Structure formats: C-alpha cells, structure tokens
Amino acid sequence: MRYLTARKRAEGRGAAHHGAEHHWAMTVSSVGLALIVPLWLYIFGSALGGTREEVLATFARPFPAIVTALLLVVGLRHFAMGATTMIEDYARGTTRKMLIIGVVALSWAIAATGLFALVRIAL
C-alpha cells in the first residue's frame, strides 16, 4: 500500500502536466462572469442598433462603462485560459506553443482595444 493521497497521484498527469491553479482561476473568473455577463448583455443589447450619439451616451455612463471594462478584462482572461486548455488537448510541440502564444496575444489585443475605446468614450 502506498501512502499517497489521490491528489499526489494525479499531479502532473494531465495534458499540460500541471493545472490546479489554472482550474481555480477558471472557477473564480466563472463566478465573476456569472454576475457580469447578464448585466453586460442587457447593456450591449440595448445599445446595439442605436445612433452613435445614443451608443456614446450609454457607454459614457459609469455603470455600463465599468461593467464593460470588467467583461473585457475578466472575460478575455477567462477566454485565453480556456482556449489554452483546448490547444493543449488538441495540439503538441511547436504548433501548441505558437497557438497558445497567438490566442493569448489576441485576447490581450481585444481587451486593450476595447478598453481604449471605452476610455475614449467615457473620459
């Protein structure tokens, strides 16, 4: 009989060879997004289809601007980490590395672009 815990035996066995922190970060961000997403869907859905003046007025208000900023940061980090897990499952070697770098860079680029637009509208 080996005196090892189930966790100790499982460590390092996954496709990425680590991941408890990753899993916990996804859990935390998912609960955050569970609050942010419905609010943002209402804000964005109501703004979409309006004139530019109406859109600017919406996102210049503090609450819609803060919710959108939260979605951009929390949502795109959640996306980048989830997409990384998918890539780790389906690709390996140099392809895996390049895809992970690409998806992380794309996520930051979208978040930065959205935050820039938001700052320009709200401030």
Next chain:
Amino acid sequence: MAAPKRVERPLSPFMIGPYYRPQLTSMTSILTRITGNGLIVGALLSVWWLLAAATSDDYFAVANAVATSWFGDLVFTLSLWAVWYHYLAGIRHLIFDAGKGLDIPTAEKLGWACIIGSVVLTVITILLVQ
C-alpha cells in the same frame, strides 16, 4: 545511459467514435468548449463596433452597418445563445466540481437544462433588449 523511450500518445479527440459512444453528457460537455471558444467571433465584432463608435461618425457608420446587417444579426444571435449555453454549462461545471449531480439521471437532466435553458434565455434576452 539508456535513451529515453518516446511514447506516442494519442491526441484528443481520439475517443469519440471508435471507443466512445456519443451521449448527452459528453456532447453537452464538448458543446461547452465549442461555445466558449466560438465566442471570440462575437467579441471581435462587438469590440470593433465599440472602437468605431469611439472613433468617428464615418467609421461608426461602417461598423454599425456590419453589426446590424444579417451577418451581424447572425453572429450576435448565435453568440447570445453560445454565451447562455456556456453560462449554464459553467454552472453545471461548478455543481459537478462540488461533487454533486454526478449520478447519471441527474447529470442527464442537467444536460437537458443547459440545452433548453440556453434557448429560453436567448429568446428572453432578445425580447428584453430589442
């Protein structure tokens, strides 16, 4: 010194088909991944639209025409369903992580809850914001 032996491990998804019969629980799990990753399309379109709104009238006219065209409607409607599906499946994930609902009848009910719930929430959201 012995050279380390290279083990050719199979790459996912090798299970589905030859070894593993598709079933509600596994298909709704895979759909969680598909919807989550697919949401990048809606993110790109909505951030581009917001950037255009922040930039100028001319740029907004272009981006808004795309965002409110049949293509934009298609992307945003599918994204809306995808976000609600991923939302409900994420809650299911939290329930499973807590060690609850893992028996087959409950797990299958939760799968149906994700599928039906996501469609219902999509319709409610569209009615609410139109």
